[in-house]
Amino acid sequence: MRAKDIMTSPVHVVWQNAPIESAAELMTAKAVTALPVVDAQGFLVGMVSEGDLLWNRVPVDTTAHLRRDLDLAPQRRPGTVVEVMAKNPFTATPDLDVAEVADVMLRRDVRSMPVVKGREVVGIISRRDILRTMVRGDDVLTHDVQHRLDEYADGAHIWTATVDGGIATITGEFANDTQRAVVTVLARTVPGVSAVTVEETAPIRETTAS
Numbered sequence: 377m378r379a380k381d382i383m384t385s386p387v388h389v390v391w392q393n394a395p396i397e398s399a400a401e402l403m404t405a406k407a408v409t410a411l412p413v414v415d416a417q418g419f420l421v422g423m424v425s426e427g428d429l430l431w432n433r434v435p436v437d438t439t440a441h442l443r444r445d446l447d448l449a450p451q452r453r454p455g456t457v458v459e460v461m462a463k464n465p466f467t468a469t470p471d472l473d474v475a476e477v478a479d480v481m482l483r484r485d486v487r488s489m490p491v492v493k494g495r496e497v498v499g500i501i502s503r504r505d506i507l508r509t510m511v512r513g514d515d516v517l518t519h520d521v522q523h524r525l526d527e528y529a530d531g532a533h534i535w536t537a538t539v540d541g542g543i544a545t546i547t548g549e550f551a552n553d554t555q556r557a558v559v560t561v562l563a564r565t566v567p568g569v570s571a572v573t574v575e576e577t578a579p580i581r582e583t584t585a586s
Contacts, residue, residue, distance in 0.1 A: 379477055380470035382509050382567050383491045383499030389414045392421055392458040399457050400429050410488040412497045413461045419495035422461035423488065429460060467492045468501060478506050509567040514539045517568050521546075524562045535559060542570040550576055 390399045390411045413422040454460050468491045491499035521537040535548035544563045550556040563572045
């Protein structure tokens with residue numbers, strides 16, 4: 377399963393010079409917790425999260441007594457996204473295996489990862505997206521794999537799919553190696569399928585009585 381199979385696309389992004397308030401409003405309106413940040417060309421330059429926005433906007437001044445004692449002027453609060461965003465974010469490519477995406481998220485404590493082609497943002501993956509694919513039952517996966525195979529066969533039930541523990545087994549006859557490869561790829565692209573095995577059956581030959 378690849379990043380492109382579970383990513384959210386199109387993805388909501390925010391311009392690097394947008395006011396912090398605009399980013400907060402977009403997060404609230406779209407019910408997301410992080411946004412890819414892009415420059416004027418639409419290229420990825422960072423990520424901004426709810427935490428990034430709140431860190432510099434919560435109206436609590438724990439250093440007021442220090443400024444009073446030292447007679448210092450208050451520090452200017454950041455006003456634009458580029459001032460609070462995380463630069464050089466971890467990214468995924470559309471064909472990156474979801475297992476690798478999950479590994480980076482866990483090791484680096486990343487909650488959302490943009491999916492890019494070059495520097496262009498084409499999607500985003502959250503921990504929730506990965507979790508959603510992992511909790512789908514084998515019966516649901518079996519139905520989804522079978523549906524894709526039947527669609528490929530123009531509605532005919534040529535192959536039988538079963539899924540056990542996330543591993544899909546495809547049983548049936550194949551006209552050639554190309555058809556076998558296509559069927560394998562179709563099954564593998566179903567979110568939640570971790571591996572695919574193919575069991576080719578011998579064609580049934582009719583016999584005539586002598």
